[in-house]
Each structure stands twice: as C-alpha cells, then as structure tokens.
Amino acid sequence: MSKSVLYDAQGPRAKQRNILYTALFVVALAALVWWVYSALDEKNQLDWALWKPYLGGGTEAYTTYIWPGLENTLKAAALAMIIALPLGAVLGIARLSDHVWVRVPAAIVVEFFRAIPVLVLMIFGLALYAQYTDVSSDDRPLYAVVTGLVLYNASVLAEIVRAGILALPKGQSEAALAIGMRKNQVMRLILLPQAVTAMLPAIVSQLVVIVKDTALGGAVLTFPELLASASTMSGYYGANTIASFTVVAVIYIVINFSLTSFASWLEGRLRRRKKSTGAVLGVQDTTDIGGAAGTGTAA
Amino acid sequence: MFDFLEGYDVLGAFWTTVQLTLLSAVGSLIWGTLLAAMRVGPVPLMRGFGTAYVNIVRNIPLTVIILFSSLGLYSTLSISLGAGDDVDTANFRLAVLGLIVYTSAFVCEAIRSGINTVPVGQAEAARAIGLSFTQVLFLVVLPQAFRAAVGPLTNVLIALTKNTTVAAAIGVAEAALLMKDMVEKEAQLLLISAIIAFGFCCLTLPTGLILGWVGKKVAVKR
Numbered sequence: 001m002s003k004s005v006l007y008d009a010q011g012p013r014a015k016q017r018n019i020l021y022t023a024l025f026v027v028a029l030a031a032l033v034w035w036v037y038s039a040l041d042e043k044n045q046l047d048w049a050l051w052k053p054y055l056g057g058g059t060e061a062y063t064t065y066i067w068p069g070l071e072n073t074l075k076a077a078a079l080a081m082i083i084a085l086p087l088g089a090v091l092g093i094a095r096l097s098d099h100v101w102v103r104v105p106a107a108i109v110v111e112f113f114r115a116i117p118v119l120v121l122m123i124f125g126l127a128l129y130a131q132y133t134d135v136s137s138d139d140r141p142l143y144a145v146v147t148g149l150v151l152y153n154a155s156v157l158a159e160i161v162r163a164g165i166l167a168l169p170k171g172q173s174e175a176a177l178a179i180g181m182r183k184n185q186v187m188r189l190i191l192l193p194q195a196v197t198a199m200l201p202a203i204v205s206q207l208v209v210i211v212k213d214t215a216l217g218g219a220v221l222t223f224p225e226l227l228a229s230a231s232t233m234s235g236y237y238g239a240n241t242i243a244s245f246t247v248v249a250v251i252y253i254v255i256n257f258s259l260t261s262f263a264s265w266l267e268g269r270l271r272r273r274k275k276s277t278g279a280v281l282g283v284q285d286t287t288d289i290g291g292a293a294g295t296g297t298a299a
Numbered sequence: 300m301f302d303f304l305e306g307y308d309v310l311g312a313f314w315t316t317v318q319l320t321l322l323s324a325v326g327s328l329i330w331g332t333l334l335a336a337m338r339v340g341p342v343p344l345m346r347g348f349g350t351a352y353v354n355i356v357r358n359i360p361l362t363v364i365i366l367f368s369s370l371g372l373y374s375t376l377s378i379s380l381g382a383g384d385d386v387d388t389a390n391f392r393l394a395v396l397g398l399i400v401y402t403s404a405f406v407c408e409a410i411r412s413g414i415n416t417v418p419v420g421q422a423e424a425a426r427a428i429g430l431s432f433t434q435v436l437f438l439v440v441l442p443q444a445f446r447a448a449v450g451p452l453t454n455v456l457i458a459l460t461k462n463t464t465v466a467a468a469i470g471v472a473e474a475a476l477l478m479k480d481m482v483e484k485e486a487q488l489l490l491i492s493a494i495i496a497f498g499f500c501c502l503t504l505p506t507g508l509i510l511g512w513v514g515k516k517v518a519v520k521r
Binding site: 005006007008010014018021022025026029039040043045111112115116117118119120123124126127128131208211212213214215216218219220227231234239241242245248249252253255256257260 | 362363377422426461464475486492499
C-alpha cells in the first residue's frame with residue numbers, strides 16, 4: 001500500500017495543520033539538538049583538540065588506527081562470508097533432501113546455530129582454540145570471530161539457499177525431470193544456478209549483518225578491528241570518546257549503507273529482468289538483525 | 300559432573316537476559332510503532348526523520364551503540380539514567396536504552412511491512428467515511444497491520460533475545476558474560492557451552508514456535 005492511500009490530498013486546512021505539526025516537530029528536534037549540544041559542551045567534548053585528529057586534515061589517525069582496524073573488520077567479514085557460503089549451500093540443499101536421515105540432521109544443525117547468539121559462538125571458539133589447538137594467541141581472536149560468524153551465518157545462508165530454491169517455479173524441476181535428468185542434475189544444473197541469482201540480494205544484505213557482528217570481536221574478544229581502534233584512539237588522543245565513536249560509527253554507516261543500497265539495486269534489477277523466472281529473494285526476506293530460530297523460514 | 304557450577308549463578312544470569320529482553324521489547328515496540336507512524340504520515344519532515352533514523356541506526360553495529368552508551372553517555376557525559384553511582388544498575392539501564400534505540404528501527408520496518416499487507420480498499424473505505432489520518436491509522440490500518448506483523452515481530456524479538464548478549468561488552472551480568480567468566484576459570488569448555496547453548500535454545504525456540512502459531516492464528520485471512 002502506498003503511503004498516500006492513508007490520507008487524502010491536502011486541502012487548505014490540512015496544509016495549515018501540517019505546517020503546525022512541522023513547526024512543533026522542529027521545536028522538539030531543536031530542543032533535542034540543543035540538549036545534546038549543551039551536554040557535550042558542559043563536558044568540553046566539543047573542544048577542537050579532541051576532533052582535530054579526524055577533521056584537522058592530518059591523516060595520522062586514519063593511517064595508524066582506523067585503516068588497520070577497518071582492514072581487520074573487512075578481512076574477518078570476507079573470510080566468514082567465503083567459508084560460510086559453501087557450508088550454507090550444502091546445509092540448505094541437505095534440508096531439501098528426499099532422505100530423512102539427511103534432511104533431519106541438517107535441520108537440527110541449522111535451527112541449533114540460529115538459536116544461539118553469535119557472541120556465545122565466538123566465546124566458545126576463543127576458548128576452543130586456546131585449549132585444544134596451538135594457534136598463537138595473536139591469531140586466536142581472528143580465528144574465534146570467523147568461527148563464530150561462520151557457524152551462525154552458514155545456518156542463516158542455508159535458510160536463504162533453501163528459500164531461494166523453493167522460490168523457483170515448480171515447472172523448472174518438473175521440466176528437468178521430464179527430460180530425464182537425475183535429481184542430482186536437476187539441483188546442480190537447473191535449480192542452483194537460478195537460485196543463486198535469486199539469492200544475490202539476500203546474500204549481500206547478509207554481508208551487512210556479518211560486518212556489524214565483527215564489532216563484537218573488538219568489544220569482547222580483543223580482536224583489533226574498527227571498533228577496538230576507537231577505544232585505542234580515545235586513549236591516545238586524550239579521552240575523545242565521543243569524537244572517536246562518531247568517526248567509527250560514520251565509517252560503519254557508509255560501508256553498510258552502500259552494501260544495503262547495492263542489495264536493493266540488485267534486487268530491482270533482477271526483478272525487472274525479463275529472461276529469468278522472476279523469482280527473487282529480496283532484501284526484506286532476511287531479517288537484518290539475524291534471522292530467527294524456530295519459525296522455520298528465512299523468507 | 301556439575302560440581303563446578305556451585306560458584307556461579309546460571310539461573311540469575313539468564314534471568315538478567317530475560318529482563319533485558321522484556322524491557323527492551325516493550326520499549327522498542329512503543330518507539331518503533333511511533334517511528335512507523337511517522338514514516339507513513341503526511342508530514343514530510345517526520346517522514347524524513349523516520350527514514351533517516353531507520354537507515355542510520357540499522358547500519359551501525361549494536362556493539363557500537365551499547366559501548367557508546369557506557370563509554371560515551373555514562374563515563375564521559377555522566378548520564379546514568381537515575382542510577383547515580385551504582386555502576387551495575389547504570390550499565391543495565393544503558394544497555395536497555397541501547398537495545399531499544401537499535402531494535403526499534405527493526406520494529407518500525409516490521410510494522411511497515413505489516414501495513415503493506417493491508418489492502419488499499421481498507422484505508423480508502425475509512426477515508427470515504429470521513430476518518431482523519433490518525434483515525435485511519437490507529438482504528439483501521441494498524442490493528443490489521445499488527446496482526447500481519449506478528450511473524451516479522453517474532454523474528455525481531457528472537458533476534459533481540461540473542462542481541463542482549465552484546466550487553467556483556469559493558470559488563471552487564473547476563474548469560475554470555477557468565478559464560479566468558481566460566482570458560483576462563485573452569486576446564487569444562489564443552490559442558491559450559493552446552494549449558495549456555497541449551498539456555499538460549501530454551502528462550503528462543505519456544506518463542507519462535509509459540510508466536511509462530513499465534514501469528515498464523517491471528518493473521519487476517521484474505
């Protein structure tokens with residue numbers, strides 16, 4: 001339903017009322033801004049010295065702290081995505097299997113890892129590498145973050161793959177079976193290639209979730225990523241917590257907003273395409289804050 | 300086998316998790332509904348505000364928001380939400396605030412998706428009998444939208460339950476922090492993880508199943 005359906009075209013009185021509401025809202029917003037400003041000012045958080053490392057034209061803060069942190073964030077996110085995708089595909093296809101002994105274990109694994117917070121998986125990973133492997137203590141946080149992200153996202157991606165395949169019209173697999181293909185061929189040659197295209201927007205928006213979750217590694221597991229560099233910087237530049245967090249938050253917003261926009265653009269493009277079956281798994285189909293357990297669907 | 304559990308308050312930690320979840324759920328449901336109302340309303344400035352809020356908050360990691368509410372609001376600006384010098388209470392309240400700020404963006408989107416399922420004719424008929432925008436929204440559209448939004452809202456609630464673990468980053472004594480503590484001190488990694496995992500399964504899986512059933516039950520048959 002489009003927005004305009006909820007209200008009529010505005011006449012003179014409605015327009016006046018709108019102006020009144022706008023004015024009231026402006027006043028409320030201004031009060032909020034002023035309150036934030038005075039709170040910051042009172043604690044001297046607006047001093048130029050605190051913001052200078054980021055806005056003063058110098059690149060030291062960016063090259064020494066932010067970029068290495070960002071690099072680690074992107075590295076962990078990329079590794080997690082690359083490892084989770086094939087795992088997720090296998091689990092997703094296994095859930096669609098005709099054999100109960102394949103379908104049920106896959107379903108249990110997927111539902112289990114979707115029911116558990118990523119942080120718990122990361123803490124588990126950290127202790128696991130510390131106690132049972134000889135991964136050096138410098139590498140452990142990265143390993144733990146990637147392990148946690150892979151376990152969780154593989155099961156979310158499994159649901160996306162499953163939904164992607166189920167979204168294809170039934171005629172596709174029926175036609176393939178009718179010309180004598182085996183089940184394996186139908187999946188490999190007919191369903192999966194089409195499902196991958198249909199899933200692309202959902203996969204890209206899952207990447208946003210992964211990037212956001214890497215921040216957990218910085219806050220809890222001493223993984224030196226972007227958020228951790230904010231704490232380091234505010235120590236180094238003299239307690240400029242507000243400034244450091246603002247800069248880091250803006251960087252996250254820019255990265256994730258471009259990913260989200262790319263996903264929506266992709267979705268629109270796929271929907272408009274005439275060649276395909278029209279099955280698209282949209283951005284909205286993955287719950288951005290991390291899927292859900294028990295409901296049994298990602299779509 | 301479970302001897303090592305004596306020194307730890309596992310149930311208490313999960314109770315904190317539940318409290319965090321419920322308080323944030325109520326708060327974000329209210330704020331999220333208001334945001335959704337702003338986003339579909341006739342006042343352009345409010346629409347812009349709602350859209351900007353959702354797009355900004357959705358793209359910041361929750362960890363950044365929660366850590367900021369402790370390091371930025373509490374330590375730097377001395378905002379303790381009425382908890383005074385009691386650090387634990389302050390951190391708990393700030394964690395709830397952070398969770399509300401973050402989750403309400405997703406609640407807003409869930410409700411908006413619910414509004415989209417209400418047929419155009421409903422709103423048109425409501426307007427035709429002379430209802431105003433607020434009446435159309437709150438008497439006709441939202442009641443139907445909420446029924447359709449139970450499914451998406453359930454997903455948000457489950458994600459919120461899992462997201463409360465992020466409060467461990469600012470030292471709120473909930474399940475994930477307890478797990479971290481136990482794992483460092485006891486040599487029972489698999490058992491500890493199994494207990495914590497079981498606890499979260501107990502919280503999230505029934506929520507999904509029960510609310511999933513409720514969602515199907517209340518959905519408007521069209």
